[in-house]
Amino acid sequence: MKIKFTIAAVVLTTVGLWAQKPIYTKANLESARVYYDGAELTQNAEVKLPKGMSEVVITNISNELKENTIKVGSTDEVTVMSVQFSNAYIEEYDNVNNSPLTKPLRDSIAAVELELEKITNSINADLKTIQLLENSSDSYDKESSLKISSVAEMAKWVDYYGQKYKNLQNGIYLKKKEKEIIEAKWNDLKSKLSLGSDKSEKISQGKLIVQIMNAQEGKVPFKVNYATSRAQWIPSYDLRIEKVGEPVKMMYKAQVVQTSGIDWRNVKLSLTSGNINQNNTMPNWYNWFIQYEPLVNNDKTDEIVISTGYGSSRRRGSGAVSRINASELRVGGVADVSSMIEGKAAGVTVTNVSAPQVSYEERKSIAEYTNIHESELNVTFDIAIPYSILSNGKRHSVDLNNFELNGDYKYYSAPKLDKNAYLVTEISDYSKHNLLPGEANVIYDGMNIGKTRLSTENTEEKLRLNIGKDPRISLERTLISDKSGTKTLSSKKEQNFVYEITIKNNKKETIAIQVEDQFPISTDNSIEVILSEISDAEVDQEKGLLKWNLKLKAGETKKLRFGYQIRYNKDRMLIGI
Known part of the structure; x- marks a missing residue:
């Protein structure tokens, strides 16, 4: 049809x-x-x-x-x-x-209310009868000599009163129990009266x-x-690593939540990347005007050059200079190590971690029912088996796909930010798996050691997966005070900074480790930054990064030294160094 x-x-x-x-x-x-x-x-x-x-x-x-x-x-x-x-x-x-x-629900409620009224009236009638019997008993005590002419008559009256009283009390007890059942039924029907x-x-x-x-x-x-708009999904992953050097087993999942008001029971489910509310309006050109910046009275305000890691900005203040909070620093191109997972990379015990309820092999068979379609605008996952997702606002995990990723394992450290070495694996051919940005559970050697994040939206050739920190690699970064200090020249001020990084491998095997540090970048011609020592580091002048790729044998210690000079007008102040 x-x-x-x-x-x-x-x-x-x-x-x-x-x-x-x-x-x-x-x-x-x-x-x-x-x-x-x-x-x-x-x-x-x-x-x-x-x-x-x-x-x-x-x-x-x-x-x-x-x-x-x-x-x-x-x-x-x-x-x-x-x-x-x-x-x-x-x-x-x-x-x-x-x-x-x-109407059907209200009819049922009316019928139950009629039952409730009948049994309530019956209980009240029995209570009235008991009250009459008790009143009759009192009258008998006062006028017994007038009403009862023989012992036989008295015994007959006592038997009748006692039996009647007992029957009424037992009947009231049973009727009250029946009333409780009817009241529970009435309450249940009343709770269903509101739709939904x-x-x-x-x-x-x-x-x-x-x-x-x-x-x-x-x-x-x-x-x-x-x-x-009352539904959404986000990608998530399980990363399973048996031991260093082996492929990463990745389970591609979706966390689906909905509060549409309808329980989705056994429905055909599809998940599409991107937003349902996309702006489909074509851009229009507008006139592009340029003009001079309004002049500022330099007698009242000072221009301050602010150096914050990778770049500098200009702020205007009124005479006073304030320090920049450390939380304002951003290091471009380097993983935010301070926000990485707290977990186990090798031999560290982790508590309060629950094991997955479904085995990797079982979940692998579930993921085989997913068909993936890639278009120019998005990726769609069509799931062949029916799914049920309740309208309760709780996350429901849906398995989409699974595969193995071959990567190069190494350790990464940025001792200026974090004195820990992180085990990472770098994957080259990740784009063919339609990976989307999302959170990942890291399962190392059968233990859930924490969470990391896949940032697949970057343009890097390799995808870096963070597995966790290894406490058996020691790092120390110190300022060499006798080689650092400030000098005043004729019209310039010169500040020297020299640092030493110490790395020790306490593991029983050789490791590959990448160590990174940084130097400030100037965007003002009057501020010069000169690298004085780099210890054979790879230098990225655009990002202000120094990078060392090292191999350390078991128990080996290496020291790296680097330094830089900053020259600037002696009558000015720098912030952020």
Whole structure:
């Protein structure tokens, strides 16, 4: 059966214009395509319609959707005249007490309330009877000589009173227990009265009110498609390393979360890189004006040259010079080692780490059901097996792919920032696996040692994966005070800095290690930076980096020395050195 789609503009049609009662049908979720900032949902429904005009209320639609993305499709015999979205249809257009959506539930509540009232009345009647019996007993005690003429009559009356009292008390006990059961049933039904509170399945309050012109009576299928911002996914990875030198086993995963108001149960799931709200507007040229910067009165303000690692900026202050906080320093091109993982690289015990619940081999078979499609704009992962993701805001892990990556293992250190050596592996052919930026769990020698991050958006030829720090490699960076200091020349001031880096390999095998440090960069012609000593380092003048690639045998120690001079006008001040 051919289904045609209608892109429905949201209209302000008043339901009161339609004489007949609306026809209700529930939409079932068929598929979900999830983006970084939203999802595209496709649902289907079927309802029996008469010939002519009808108003159909499609329930179980997302609570929040982008109204300009709504598309409603049906057969050629059906004309969709208008579509309106609402997440409060009952309150706006219908009598809440007589709503077809809640009437069966309200009827059940009314029946239970009738049972509750009957058993309450029965308990009260028994209590009244007991009260009458007790009053009769009191009257007998006061006038026993007048009412009872023989011992036999008294015994008969006592037997009757005792048996009746016992039966009433037992009956009240049983009725109270039955009342508790009825009250629990009543409370359960009342909790389900609000749409979507049924614990067995999440039903949203979102609805589409569709005005239909039907050519013939019969069952009519509908397909609904729209976008919602109440879902997202982010890439994540598991990196498994058995031992140094072996390939990295990578499990490519997705963390999916949604609060659309609908529980996604056994749906076809697709994950697409990129955003659903992309700007598709072509750029326009505007006139490009240049002009002089307004003159500044130098008597009131001083221009300050600020050196912050890789670059300098100019700030204007009013006479006073303040220091730059260390947190403002940024080192371009170097991994932010201070934010890397706390874990185990070799022989370090880690506590409070839970092992994965699914083995790598089992998860590998799950990932085989994923088809990957790469276009010019994004990457899409189509998952062949149905997935269930509840609308509870919790992350759901979805396995996408797995493979092995061959890399070159080495240690990396930046002792100016962190006196630790980090084991890393550099991978050359990573682009063919469609890797996206994301967080990665590092599992070394069967133990989860922490987290790192894959930065695949860079333009570097190699992808550097951080495995963790190794405490058996010692590093020390010290300023050589007798070779450092400040000199004043005729019109210049010269500052000398000389550092020594000591690296010791306490491991039982030879290691390869890359050591990096930096020197300041000047963007002002009056400030000169001169490297005085580099110990055969590779120099990157553009980034201000020094790099040493070393091999250290077991127990070996090496020392590196480098230094630089800064010359600048003696009547000025430098910040950031």
